[in-house]
Amino acid sequence: MQQYFKPLFALLFLIMFTAACSNETNTDQSAAQHKNISLTISAAASLKDALTDIQKQYEKKHPNIDLKFNFGASGSLQQQITNGAPVDLFFSAAEDKFDALVKAGAISKENGTDLVGNDLVLIVPKNNTSAITNFEDLSKPTVQKIALGIPESVPAGQYAKETFEHMNLWKNIEPKTVYAKDVRQVLSYVETGNVEAGVVYKTDALISKKVKIVATADNSTHKPIVYPVGVIKDSKHPQEAKAFYQFLQSKTALDTLKKYGFTAH
Structure with a gap:
């Protein structure tokens, strides 16, 4: 009798082992399919x-x-x-x-x-007391620092330069310009008061509680954004x-x- 059951137990063990290996393989494949x-x-x-x-x-x-x-x-x-x-x-x-x-x-x-x-806007610190109300005011001698993105790599800076050139203001504004690596750095410079004004996108100005928009560039003064x-x-x-x-x-x-x-x- 024992001789009869030994082969049967061996067969059952083999079936269970094979099934376990198969399930493990399927689990691994399923995990691979759902891998991030x-x-x-x-x-x-x-x-x-x-x-x-x-x-x-x-x-x-x-x-x-x-x-x-x-x-x-x-x-x-x-x-x-x-x-x-x-x-x-x-x-x-x-x-x-x-x-x-x-x-x-x-x-x-x-x-x-x-x-x-998007739109291009001129911003100043929210608690600003200067008389900057438009782009032309930036050419006044009392305005010392204006933040812009680097025109060659920052589109907002490129659009700002185009606007100033179109308005014949660039010659007076360029010497006062503080360049930033991107538009968010321009926003930061204005928020902290390191500059008196900056040119950013409207979307950037809207997310900040520390700046206010004083002017919006006419779309005809720069390439379409x-x-x-x-x-x-x-x-x-x-x-x-x-x-x-x-x-x-x-x-x-x-x-x-x-x-x-x-x-x-």
């Missing part, structure tokens, strides 16, 4: 607050996606991508920076679009990058951008 995917988005500094909100919305609906943002001046971000930085999407504050990557073949035209717009976004061709996760790109064009995302002051394009 990280997407890197290089975006203009002026988009930080809006995209942080959008990040929460998207990651809640897609728990396997981690959105990582690299915020900075659009020109600097463009240069990083040109030099091979591992990026999945580029969200620029200027068409020329974006178009340079399209021309270089880093972004396909069919995977890029102009998403939103357009924010294009697109998928980088060399993205390691093109399918997921395109999915987020499509989400940015959804009503949910656009409503969030409008909430922060961006305009529909």
